[in-house]
Amino acid sequence: MAKQKTVITCAVTGAIHTPTMSDALPYTYDDIATQAIDAAEAGASILHLHARNNETGAPSVDPEDFKPFLGRIKQATDAVVNISTGGSLTLSIQDRINPAATFSAEMCSMNMGSMNFSFHPLAKRYDDWKFDWEKDYVANSDGNIFRNTFRDIKEAATTLAPHDIKFEHECYDVGHLYNLKFCVDIGLFKAPIFIQFVMGILGGIGADIENLVFMKKTADKLFGDSYRWSVLAAGSAQTPLAAAAAQMGGHVRVGLEDSLFISRGVLAESNAQQVAKVRKIIEELGCEVATPDEAREILGLKGGDRVNF
Template identity: 30%
Template sequence: MQPKIIITCAVTGNLTTPQQYPALPVTPEEIADACLEAADAGAAIAHIHVRNPENGEPSMKLDYYREVVERIRAKNNALILNLTTGPGGRYQPSEHDPAIAGPRTTLMRPEKRVEHIVALKPDISTLDLNTMTFGREVVINTPGNVTIMADIIHSAGVKPEIEVFDTGDIQLAQDLLKSGVLKSPPMFSIVTGIKYGLPSTPDAMSVAARMLPRDAVWTGFGVGRMSFPMAVQSYLLGGHVRVGLEDNIYIAKGVPTKGNGELVERARDLIEKLGAQIAEPSEAREMLNLAA
């Protein structure tokens, strides 16, 4: 197990809706404040999506990302920022012709999905390797598109966080590492609890963790009611921890959380009671080989 545990907080995400959780951070100011709240509670990394402030819908608009980053950095230069590149890979076959995209399709060129990474140069950028059924649509991340995104992310001086949703994603990552598309030592995030991906079980997370490269630094997490059980499981298997409103809106069964800070506090309490120490952002930077 790691001597120090990095807590990541995913503060708003792509799928949680304001209808499910009315206090969900939506505006750039709310998202930035949520990241700062998570940092105060013990998170070393903030994982950031942005939304359209008018309707709460997911967005990839560069101006929203820029405002969030600037608001955080005006108050906290230590917190590690991890910007998503996940949106832009979803495809919905239309009912009359599956070769034609339906209205829920977000599929876009890989260069477009990373333009905010080039412009803002965060510490970390997610890089999803999953091609899978995801809700009512499919997510498409072909090796060619992933390669384009990885090259751009590395060229910007940003570290990819390789998100894997099933064992095939890990095999793809291994091939990309062997070919030099991805650089070592890698950073992985094992996602569990998405239907048709890895289930939120100790066995599934254990298998995925054993498949990772030996020099990988990794975080495992679960969605919904398995958020805290999988946080503990990740720690026990030698990984780090992620919580946040992207993954779970409850602090206990049937009890909505007060917010991201409370979720981080609960994760911190659980891990510290098991004997671990929580990494400060400066310590996390060293563990992840990030620039100070």
């Protein structure tokens, strides 16, 4: 029996790290497009995308900040585009789902619950900041709750349903799996669902192999064979847990949104460098990396010809 191919997702820029933290972090339209295309060429079949202000690098959910790079990516690569519905710890769900609805993407992310989501310890690592907004944005994240209530999740699901968008269900802890099960049972999401186990974020489950095994066993119990899964791990846990996921039959996510490093203490030069590293590991473990069309088949996506960009 042929072994299932491994889908690599690359999360290109995110909304946590700021320009001061790494010169490699893309924030201009041009840099986001270039790094996304390079990541696809390195082996990423899915590109998980946030937008930023082109001048300051501040996170943005304005569709006008997505438009300049989405077109370039579409022209240059066949990779699946996954548009975040995160992007802000303070904006409403209506604001956060607007880009995915505007561009009718093949995929979008969806946090499966409200949670403390903080990265404030990073503020202590830097004395000088490139932009005025950065320090307060990072330091004050300890006062934020990322909100995704059941009502918010229902609104996102029903608003985006006409677009036939597949959700990347981001589960930061075991309770999020039970939230997702409830939502599946009431008809909000259709199989095969795609779960992203998110590990190592302050406020969520720790990035340990034991936790990954437990999350996987719980998902097996709740969803049987009607789901596909992937792992992202923050910081130094990114590569070890990606390797474990590939061996366990799952898929992997890397990228500068999740970790700024290529190895312990060494900043990555680009998203493509992280993709190339994890691809090499996957292949040396005897697995094959999925192409974009194979990823579409594995996850049951609508196809790149049905997006609005």
